[in-house]
Amino acid sequence: MLYLSLRQYEYVCAIGRHGGLSAAAQHLNVSQPALSNALTRVEEQVGHPLFTRKRGAAMSLTPQGRRFIEQAEALLARAAQLENSSAEGPAAARLRLGCFEDLAPFLLARALRLLRRELPDVAVTYRVADLQGLVSGLVQGEIDLAFTYGLTLDAGFSTTQLFANSPNAVMSPDHPLAGREHVLLSDVAAYPLILSDEGLSAQHFLNLFRSAGQTPKVAHRAASLEIQRSFAAHKEGVAMTYANIPAPLSYDGTPLVSLPVTDQIAREPVVLARHGTGPLDALTERAQQVLAELST
Template sequence: MTLTLRQLRYAQAAARYGNVTTAAKVLHVSQPSVSMAITQIEDHFGKPVFVRQRGSGVSLTAFGHVVMAKARQLLADAEALETLGDADSGLRGELVLGCFEDLAPYCVPSILARLRRRCPAIDVVVREEGFDTLGRHLDDGATDLAISYDLGLPASATATILCELAPQALLPSDHPLAARETVTMAELGGEPLILTDQAQSWQHVLELFHLCNVRPTQAIRTGSFELQRAMVANGLGVALAYSRPYGDFSYDGRPLVRRPIADPLPLQRIVIAQKARNALAAIQMVFVEETKRWFDEVWPTIHADRPGRSGAAKR
């Protein structure tokens, strides 16, 4: 093997921080050492792995994403080999987690805290992404694992179901429908519908209306889940959502209410996904275990009043 683990480790740090100087400081080596490692890797492959930018900034090429994904797995396996006889606390290494941007605040910090207590030497790089980039980065190896709704994932991915949720209506607290125990899609279709302008998301919501032969009278799009909730709370329309923050208040302090949908609608899955042909490294397996435990133990307490079930089935 002409490439060394040191070269790969230096290049991995440069990819993570997007800057050769910063990577060198973190690694406690000279900047030329990191630059030389990158050059040697590119000479080995005969094609660029990084795009150089002014001020020693770097970014990965498409080929570089593939190389660094393989490098992360190789480095993780090498570190796991060194600590083969140790307990979980001896595991060390880095994994890159992609998480759908609306789900990340719910679960990722708590999962990371649990993981740190179990394996403090595992470093997780978190990327909050939309459905459009989440699946692409999982497919090209830029991320090792992804937590997401089961929307837009590539055919190359395999997914473990973490939980299943039914959609609920979001309504202004003073809306007439808020006094009802349940609402129908037809009733919601007569109100201005507020959608999040995220790839796959708004199409999925409209498909739910289509399944009930309902066409919304008007659709307003927002850039984020929190803006959607705030617009509902301020009486600008209604919305459909699968999950919610703890407490039914928007950012500006206005209340909103959730009501179950009376129509039979398919449940949506939250999954943790990986590229099917990639064997999980030890640190990734530990992360998957902690994620499944969190969804089994904590998620039901957050969503105790919501229909749905948790489990660990395969797609």
Template sequence: MLYLTLRQFEYVSAVAHSGSLSAAASQLNVSQPSLSVAITQVERRLARKLFIRRRGAPVELTDFGRDYLAQVEEIISLARQLDDPARNQRATAGRLTLGLFEDLAPLHIGRLLNALRSKLPGAEIRYRIADFETLARDMLQSRIDLAVTFDLGLDASFLRRPLASIQPHALMRVDDPLAGLQEVSLRDLGQRALILFEEGLSVRHVLGLFRRIGAEPVVRHRVQALEVMRSLAAHGDGIGITYAGSKSSCAYDGTPLASVPIAEDFAREPVILACPLDGAKSAILNPASQAIVEAFSRE
């Protein structure tokens, strides 16, 4: 809890610069007794004297008071900046925070940051990588302006713009009987032990695909990282299912890995560009959104 207020800081500054309580009271449009009480309250809170007050003589700062005044005026200056709507609009107009779902980030972050910096020269571009729920919360709390994600965990509070439609892949050992197929069906995979991501919405989504065909597969592993999934799958410890494709045909340790597309059309999942409804008014979002859409169209 803060015991001293910004108004009390203004009182300290006014008295220090005017050299008298009466002049400061007139400047602040308060009574001299009220000002005197406020200064006394500050000094009691600090357990130090800020001013030397003598009858018939100008008010003087103590040595401690001089140091304290410098800090007080920094706070007042910052508060005035924060209270200036025009300045705040200028400050945020040149800054953008992009959110990326954690499985999509490794595939797209470098290209998207380059596209944004090219489209918005001079703007400060930030990014945040997170799970579905964190992305949604941070957009609603204005920590993220735009997010590249799957359309999972978002309600009617968000605008959506489609970017791509991704077919999931099954990851497995290169000598697995399914590895030589052009496509693999969910029904075939439903008989195998699976490796899924730990993220709740992701697990429910994938298991929901199997429920559509009446299958209840066994989940052997739930992992947090794609490379962990790829390593387990490459060594035959289950079939990984991911929407985060990779151009590498080997796991992180160099073991060969097969990646086979899943055949069912209903398993495809849209990648979207999302932003909160009230965030769409920001001037920087339109060119930023266009840069991201163009980057996906060039894939």
């Protein structure tokens, strides 16, 4: 039995497209109460809110609401096709993947290959961004699932841990620490640091040192991982990064040494994150199951 009408789907899609009841009502030439009643009916039927409503703020889609509207628009397009045989077919299912820029060289290509193999009928797009960019994309519903570090996420996100990374201290081969098999934060704190200029990443490392009772000096905040490695190779300090690049040379061919930092407090989970804690739609749930293979 069908409990919702195409008109109700159309009204909810209009609210989503126009960002609120007033603009949607004006576009459709219907009353705001009619739209509000339709939205209430749809939300009651699906069992969770499609929009967040805060006094004095515009309505914004929840992750479940964005997915609902995508599916509802596909349904409306299919209905239009039935009425007009010359219309184009419904849009393909879509999945929007995000990946933290330092994790992308290690995870992104493998993730795309898995998704294309297991979900061949799904159009997969991706965005590589810094930590704050991923959070913003998830909150705005522009990213469905993202590979990131758990340190950026609050209780408004759901996460699945894939594995945990330990940071690495990168330095020149003749650095006083270079002959060791591993180092501690207290060892590294005696030397100038080379951190990323990505604010959350740099702050995370500084907090780790503070937790270990150390106050290191920061020599450089580099715009990329390879600039960090180049500075380290040329004896500008010790680069701190969670990206364990196996290459023993910087881009300009200068030798490097990378040592694991073994403090337990420094281990950081790599997670597959989504915004919201409500139920998953079938596509996102299946994609999450597929991407969990990257934990092995």
